[in-house]
Amino acid sequence: MSKLATSYPSWSKLEQLSKQKINLREAFAKDPQRFQRYSRSFKGDRVKDISLLFDFSKNLIDDDVLASLISLAKEAKVEEHRDAMLDGKPINGSEDRAVLHIALRDLEGDFKGKDSVAGVKEVIPELKHMKEFSEAVRSGSWKGYTGKTIKSIVNIGIGGSDLGPVMATQALKPYSKRDLDAHFVSNIDGTHIAETLKVCDPETTLFIVASKTFTTQETITNATAARDWFMETAKDKAHVEKHFVALSTNVKAATEFGIAEANMFKFWDWVGGRYSLWSAIGLSIALVIGYENFEEFLKGGNEMDRHFKNAKLEDNLPVLLALIAIWYNNFHNAQSQAILAYDQYMNKFADFLEQLEMESNGKFITSNSERVNYETGPIIWGQPGTNGQHAFYQLIHQGTKLIPCDFLAPVESQNPIRGGELHDILLSNFFAQPEALAFGKTEEEVKKELGPKDAGNTFLVKSKVFEGNKPTNSIMFQKLTPGTLGALVALYEHKVAVQGFVWGINSFDQMGVELGKVLAKKILPVLQQADAQKVDSEGHDSSTSGLIKHYLSNRK
Numbered sequence: 338m339s340k341l342a343t344s345y346p347s348w349s350k351l352e353q354l355s356k357q358k359i360n361l362r363e364a365f366a367k368d369p370q371r372f373q374r375y376s377r378s379f380k381g382d383r384v385k386d387i388s389l390l391f392d393f394s395k396n397l398i399d400d401d402v403l404a405s406l407i408s409l410a411k412e413a414k415v416e417e418h419r420d421a422m423l424d425g426k427p428i429n430g431s432e433d434r435a436v437l438h439i440a441l442r443d444l445e446g447d448f449k450g451k452d453s454v455a456g457v458k459e460v461i462p463e464l465k466h467m468k469e470f471s472e473a474v475r476s477g478s479w480k481g482y483t484g485k486t487i488k489s490i491v492n493i494g495i496g497g498s499d500l501g502p503v504m505a506t507q508a509l510k511p512y513s514k515r516d517l518d519a520h521f522v523s524n525i526d527g528t529h530i531a532e533t534l535k536v537c538d539p540e541t542t543l544f545i546v547a548s549k550t551f552t553t554q555e556t557i558t559n560a561t562a563a564r565d566w567f568m569e570t571a572k573d574k575a576h577v578e579k580h581f582v583a584l585s586t587n588v589k590a591a592t593e594f595g596i597a598e599a600n601m602f603k604f605w606d607w608v609g610g611r612y613s614l615w616s617a618i619g620l621s622i623a624l625v626i627g628y629e630n631f632e633e634f635l636k637g638g639n640e641m642d643r644h645f646k647n648a649k650l651e652d653n654l655p656v657l658l659a660l661i662a663i664w665y666n667n668f669h670n671a672q673s674q675a676i677l678a679y680d681q682y683m684n685k686f687a688d689f690l691e692q693l694e695m696e697s698n699g700k701f702i703t704s705n706s707e708r709v710n711y712e713t714g715p716i717i718w719g720q721p722g723t724n725g726q727h728a729f730y731q732l733i734h735q736g737t738k739l740i741p742c743d744f745l746a747p748v749e750s751q752n753p754i755r756g757g758e759l760h761d762i763l764l765s766n767f768f769a770q771p772e773a774l775a776f777g778k779t780e781e782e783v784k785k786e787l788g789p790k791d792a793g794n795t796f797l798v799k800s801k802v803f804e805g806n807k808p809t810n811s812i813m814f815q816k817l818t819p820g821t822l823g824a825l826v827a828l829y830e831h832k833v834a835v836q837g838f839v840w841g842i843n844s845f846d847q848m849g850v851e852l853g854k855v856l857a858k859k860i861l862p863v864l865q866q867a868d869a870q871k872v873d874s875e876g877h878d879s880s881t882s883g884l885i886k887h888y889l890s891n892r893k
């Protein structure tokens with residue numbers, strides 16, 4: 338059973354340690370080996386193109402802090418929780434489910450403990466189905482109802498059934514089949530599907546209805562709208578099977594929607610939505626980058642799984658990433674964390690991590706049903722570099738909030754424009770920003786720089802001071818290959834799990850998304866009946882009633 342994290346001896350020790358201010362200028366000056374001491378490298382042993390360098394030396398840590406964070410992980414039994422997860426124990430207690438996204442990428446059978454869990458043995462046959470189907474569509478042997486090759490795919494899904502595929506297809510665009518357009522429709526705002534259908538041809542479009550539960554209102558409604566649009570041209574229901582496939586754990590509901598069993602790609606209840614891009618939900622990824630590349634992506638995830646299982650805590654990348662974030666979240670009052678990827682292909686990476694981290698760890702109840710008396714998951718946000726530099730970095734450098742940042746960048750660009758000049762400029766920024774954040778600029782330095790003419794202008798001088806001491810992680814990877822992306826995603830997945838283990842919460846349910854859904858379902862009939870009189874009898878507060886009535890009396 339999980340305890341309150343504040344009950345661990347190391348928690349109090351860390352509270353003490355957080356009172357001693359670590360100054361990064363002094364720490365680096367004192368220790369020429371600081372980078373060597375606080376960085377780790379990681380190489381794939383099966384997927385050879387994976388090579389990561391994780392530098393955490395620009396953090397407000399020293400050996401004492403690090404040792405106490407590691408002790409905290411031990412006291413919270415992170416290794417035992419990890420092993421229970423990898424063994425397929427039902428660690429998602431509120432739903433009594435195993436948490437086995439690792440099984441989806443365990444192609445070589447490294448994790449035996451999970452094999453008795455129902456569904457695990459179906460992973461490989463289901464992958465075979467995805468392989469055959471994606472190859473048929475990509476090669477052109479799968480034809481639409483008029484005998485034409487598929488030119489567009491439209492993934493209709495939301496949350497985990499959207500964000501992972503969107504992020505990964507963007508990230509791996511260099512590996513994509515350029516003559517196959519991929520679209521993603523998620524929002525129930527009719528604009529999303531309308532604008533997508535405008536650029537699609539019913540004869541050459543394949544719709545992928547992606548929904549774990551197959552009950553999600555947005556997805557089922559958008560899929561129904563897509564089917565209506567398709568039927569306007571195709572007329573005959575029998576043509577649906579050439580143009581609609583389903584990705585789901587709910588075979589019954591997908592069948593009721595009219596999707597033939599042969600066009601269903603299954604997964605299992607032990608795959609959480611935000612962990613589902615490795616499952617059938619990744620079909621759009623396989624279609625875009627090809628099955629072999631998709632498999633490399635899976636293998637990259639598995640490289641990180643084995644590292645997570647085998648590396649000692651001091652060298653374990655997900656553990657270190659998690660503990661460092663806990664250090665700021667719980668001992669320095671940091672409310673948020675920024676994800677800053679210096680790779681344009683990763684422009685959806687922060688969006689993806691938003692769900693991964695915030696839906697997983699935005700919880701106030703421990704697995705022991707106690708209310709936590711400490712902060713849990715931070716707010717995750719970000720934009721790719723260098724765009725963010727010209728937008729919100731001002732606040733990170735000189736604002737009043739502490740925002741720890743993860744900087745990520747590839748050594749090799751996929752697009753070495755002007756002989757690599759643009760990439761050098763990009764990377765010069767990737768190196769410069771964490772340096773500026775860590776070391777800042779003192780008043781003396783500002784005065785010196787301004788020279789005698791302006792050094793007496795106090796407001797100017799003070800405005801130009803950078804206090805520095807802002808913590809960052811830097812993660813460099815060789816190149817954004819499918820394997821590397823797999824390893825990076827798994828790195829963050831396990832980071833989230835470790836944090837949940839320390840905070841004693843269940844990172845694998847998402848009860849907090851339910852209440853709003855229930856209330857919306859109650860309000861919808863009132864909007865459909867357009868009965869403004871009835872609104873008052875529905876028992877809403879005056880604000881909600883007022884807003885509904887405003888809508889009903891003003892809509893056309």
Ligand SMILES: O=P(O)(O)OC[C@H]1O[C@@H](O)[C@@H](O)[C@@H](O)[C@@H]1O
Pocket residue numbers: 495496497498547548549550551552553556610611696847850
């Ligand atoms: O894949 P389906 O079942 O449509 O769910 C889509 C999304 O729904 C949300 O409310 C959350 O529960 C997410 O975790 C999930 O990914």
